[in-house]
Amino acid sequence: MDKNTKSADGTSIAYETSGDGPAVILVSGAMSTGGTVAPLAVPLSKHFRVAVYDRxxxxASGEASPYAVEREVEDLAALIDALGGEAALYGTSSGGALVLRAAASGLPVRQVAVYEVPFAVYEGGAQERAEYxxxxxxxxxEGRRGDAVELFLRLTGMAxxxxxxxxxxxxxxxxETIAPSLAHDNAVMGDGLAPRDRLTSITAPVLAVAGSASPAWMHEAARAVARTVPGGSYRSLEGQTHMVEPEVLAPVLTEFFAK
Structure with a gap:
């Protein structure tokens, strides 16, 4: 990351940009950094000024205590300001829940695209989230970082x-180094349910995407977002899983963000 901006609480947020055009910010999910979504920035940067950052x-980004989801929304506000005062947002998995929060908070967001936000739309999902x-x-x-990582991997369905x-x-x-940030993503997801009041307040167009090879509940979660947001739409990507291929996703995002 070759640039830094200061969030409202003074925390340094590291980011990098590529390409020219309207600004697009890519937001990673749990157990990841900006490097995780950097491959998607490559095709998108042919059409947009794309920013990836470490949450x-x-x-390379800083940390401040106590953590609050609102601070992460402020981080996005600082990035948007650094990029010219307006941006489109893309978030994957729990990063998608974060960008939906940011859009609902009134930040100057043109469009929002999310990929497989794991809202607990399946039976027993809320209880599973509470136990997790x-x-x-x-x-x-208790400092058991390895156990925390194991809990997360089980939650994702890993054998x-x-x-x-x-x-x-x-x-x-x-x-294990990044394990403490699991608490951040868990806070972003809240009780795990799709937050209807928050989603209905979003005025920007929202595209919710899922992969056809992902579990059925992932599709239902994406459809729930698309149904609830006033300007929502849904798209399924043939053959894709939660680990979506950048070259498959990029054309869909390019079309959406170019509108």
């Missing part, structure tokens, strides 16, 4: 054998 508490919150909080409070394999891999140390 607070990750990568309790166990995650305990693990992080136990794969989780244990990951724990023995070289990448595990990096995952």
């Amino acid at each position: 607070r508490g990750r990568g 919150t309790e166990r995650l909080t305990a693990a992080l409070d 136990e054998q794969m989780i244990q394999g990951a724990r023995q891999s070289p990448m595990w140390a990096g995952m």
Whole structure:
């Protein structure tokens, strides 16, 4: 990240830009930094000025206590100001929940696109989210970062054998380093349910996208966003999973953001 901006509370937010044109900010999800969405910036930068950034508490960005979701919205406000005062937003997974919050807060946002925000639209989803919150909080409070990462991976549906394999891999140390930010994403998701009052207040056009190879509830969560936002629309990407391929997603976002 070669640039920095100061959020309202003084926290330094690291970001980088590529391309020219209307500003687009890409927002990563849980267990990730700006580098995770950087591959998507490559095709988008042919049409837009694209910014990727490290959310607070990750990568090259700073952290301040106590954490509050409102601070992350202020981080986006600072980025939008640094990019000229208006931007379109794209968020993946829980990053999508963050950009929906930002749009609902009244920031100068042209359009919003989200990919598979994991709202708990399935039976028992709210209870599962509550149990995850309790166990995650305990693990992080007790310094059990590895256990926190395991909890998150189970929440995503990863098989136990794969989780244990990951724990023995070289990448595990990096995952433990970023584990405290899991609490941030959990706070962004709230109770896990699609926040109807917040979504109905969004005035910017919203595109909710899901991959056809993802679980059915992911599609229903995307449809719920599209149905609830006054200017919402839904799109399914053939053959894609939660780990969407940038070259498949980019043309859809380009078309939407160019409107």
